[in-house]
Amino acid sequence: MPKKEWQPDICNEKAGFLFSHACDRQPAANCGNCDKPICKKHTTRRRDGVTLLCTTCTKEAGAEDTGRGSSYYDDDPYYYGSHYYGDHYYDDRYDRRSSYSESRRNDPRDFTEADSESLVAEADGDFENDMSES
Amino acid sequence: MAFDEQEFQKTLTYLSDDAPETVLADLEAIRQFDQGQEEHLAREPGGCGWYLLVCFVCFIGAYVTAIIAAGTASSSLEALAVMLLLVSGAAFALMVWNIIRSVKFSRIPVFDLDNRRYELATGLVRLAGADMGADQPLAMQVDFREHTHEDHLQRRGKVGHWNAEFYVDQWLQLEGRLVDGTKFTIRLIEKQQERSRTKRGASGKLKTKEKTKISSEAIVSLKFKGKRYPRAAEQSATIEQYLKLPQWTTLKSVDASGSQLTLRSTTRASWTAGAAEPTEGDSTCDGVQWVAMMLLSLYAMLHASK
Numbered sequence: 001m002p003k004k005e006w007q008p009d010i011c012n013e014k015a016g017f018l019f020s021h022a023c024d025r026q027p028a029a030n031c032g033n034c035d036k037p038i039c040k041k042h043t044t045r046r047r048d049g050v051t052l053l054c055t056t057c058t059k060e061a062g063a064e065d066t067g068r069g070s071s072y073y074d075d076d077p078y079y080y081g082s083h084y085y086g087d088h089y090y091d092d093r094y095d096r097r098s099s100y101s102e103s104r105r106n107d108p109r110d111f112t113e114a115d116s117e118s119l120v121a122e123a124d125g126d127f128e129n130d131m132s133e134s
Numbered sequence: 135m136a137f138d139e140q141e142f143q144k145t146l147t148y149l150s151d152d153a154p155e156t157v158l159a160d161l162e163a164i165r166q167f168d169q170g171q172e173e174h175l176a177r178e179p180g181g182c183g184w185y186l187l188v189c190f191v192c193f194i195g196a197y198v199t200a201i202i203a204a205g206t207a208s209s210s211l212e213a214l215a216v217m218l219l220l221v222s223g224a225a226f227a228l229m230v231w232n233i234i235r236s237v238k239f240s241r242i243p244v245f246d247l248d249n250r251r252y253e254l255a256t257g258l259v260r261l262a263g264a265d266m267g268a269d270q271p272l273a274m275q276v277d278f279r280e281h282t283h284e285d286h287l288q289r290r291g292k293v294g295h296w297n298a299e300f301y302v303d304q305w306l307q308l309e310g311r312l313v314d315g316t317k318f319t320i321r322l323i324e325k326q327q328e329r330s331r332t333k334r335g336a337s338g339k340l341k342t343k344e345k346t347k348i349s350s351e352a353i354v355s356l357k358f359k360g361k362r363y364p365r366a367a368e369q370s371a372t373i374e375q376y377l378k379l380p381q382w383t384t385l386k387s388v389d390a391s392g393s394q395l396t397l398r399s400t401t402r403a404s405w406t407a408g409a410a411e412p413t414e415g416d417s418t419c420d421g422v423q424w425v426a427m428m429l430l431s432l433y434a435m436l437h438a439s440k
Contacts (some may be wrong), residue, residue: 017264017426018433021313024268041264077264080426 011039015055017077033057042078055079137163143245148255148276154263154310157272161256164278168247175244189229196222247278250421251305253408257422258308258320261429265312273309281305281324296329296345315359316436320425323351350405350421351386354428355396356436363439366393376434379427382419395432399424 006012011023013036027037032051044058045051053061055078137160142148148164150157200218203211255276262272279285281303288300306322327347335341358366370390379385379399386398405419 016313017261018312018429019265019314019437021265077261077426080261081430 006036008037010037011042012036013038013042013054013056015042015059015078017080031057033061136160139163139167142167146245146247146278148274148278150274151271153269154259154266154272155268157259157274158256158263161252161259164247164252165249165256168245168249168252171245171247175246185232186229189225189232192225193222193229196225245278250405250407251276251278253406254322254421254425255306255308257407258306258425261422261426262308262310262312262318262320265314266310267313270311270313273307275307277303277305279303281326282328293327293329296331298330299328301326301328314362316362317357318429319353319355320429321353322425323353325349325351347402349400349402351398351400352383352425352428353396353398354425354432355394356432357394358436360393363436366390366436366439369435369439370395373435376438377431378434379431380419380424383424390435395435397428397432399428 009027011025011027013023014020023039023042025039025041028040029043029052030037031054032046033053034057036054036056038052038054042055044053044055046053046061059079137148142164148160150160152160196218200215200222203215203218206212255274259272259274266272281301282299283303286301286303288302290297290299292298301324303324303326304321305324306320308320309318311317325348328344329347330342330344332340332342360366373388373390373395377385377388377397382403382405383399383401386400387396388398389396401419401424403419405421405424407421
């Protein structure tokens with residue numbers, strides 16, 4: 001398998017809670033498996049206590065190998081979706097190491113902060129919900 | 135703006151419109167504040183009345199005996215009198231110290247917050263923060279006042295033979311925008327009925343019974359960008375197939391209209407959040423899991439709408 005070329009100055013993990021998207025944090029380490037630069041939030045320590053893994057590799061390694069055990073998803077938004085809806089909760093191609101490619105990092109379907117900013121000006125005053133109690 | 139503890143003590147309501155990291159830091163400050171309050175409560179002088187009585191009896195007993203002993207001609211009894219006077223003085227000092235301590239304690243207001251509120255808020259900010267830009271503001275309001283606070287009283291009435299007071303406490307509201315442009319709102323509501331009933335027993339005595347009924351409701355709303363999820367209208371007809379909620383909760387309603395989804399669910403179970411102990415045997419009703427599954431359910435539909 002050819003070695004991946006990661007962007008060095010930014011976290012390259014794309015796992016999210018509800019959907020995958022680019023991470024805008026600074027990398028704090030590299031994944032001990034795929035060498036991906038990852039931020040602190042996307043880092044999990046393997047059971048050996050030394051090796052650091054990205055969220056994608058942690059999911060592939062499984063709960064036992066990473067010592068997460070029954071608390072696989074506890075306090076960690078990146079594992080909720082796969083825990084309750086299976087590994088293919090959202091576009092699972094994003095979370096498979098084998099499918100990582102240059103084109104993937106520029107996937108036009110990735111969400112960015114610009115998407116949310118583009119909506120700030122939209123009128124959404126009608127978003128308030130009916131809070132009347134039954 | 136940093137968490138202002140003094141202001142918080144006045145209102146017992148946390149309001150914020152900051153980035154998720156800042157909100158998490160504030161919630162941690164509230165947790166520390168509450169732990170300090172709990173430690174203060176644990177130091178409350180217990181059995182104060184008995185302690186004071188024992189000190190008083192020792193003081194009087196030792197003092198009177200010392201006076202009697204001092205009145206005798208024996209030098210050994212004089213020495214005993216001095217010792218008893220010292221004991222009497224110590225008992226008196228203990229008595230005064232205990233009174234001062236009790237008065238001081240009663241003057242300090244104590245706020246024992248419901249841990250679930252800041253623990254659930256923390257869990258939800260962590261979840262939402264994973265899909266928000268680091269600098270995107272998160273509007274949050276957490277009301278730590280008792281749910282029987284007069285502001286939460288809706289009405290008084292009857293339920294069968296019971297007199298009931300109905301309280302509705304919308305204690306948490308969280309709003310923000312995710313990086314896909316979707317605006318989310320999460321609300322948590324505590325509904326409580328305080329019931330009481332007075333009747334005369336066979337012996338002629340008046341007896342009053344009281345009981346409380348509580349239910350919690352969670353409301354999750356998403357306003358999504360139609361361009362991102364073009365098949366949402368089509369999928370919304372079958373939205374119920376995407377819903378997965380914890381077994382201890384009940385679906386109240388799900389509404390899909392236009393680019394807005396709203397899911398309501400309720401529970402009467404005693405749920406926890408954070409590192410709280412399980413309440414019913416080994417099964418924990420985790421509040422963070424509850425809201426997380428509501429969000430995941432709605433997003434399962436959105437993922438199928440791409």
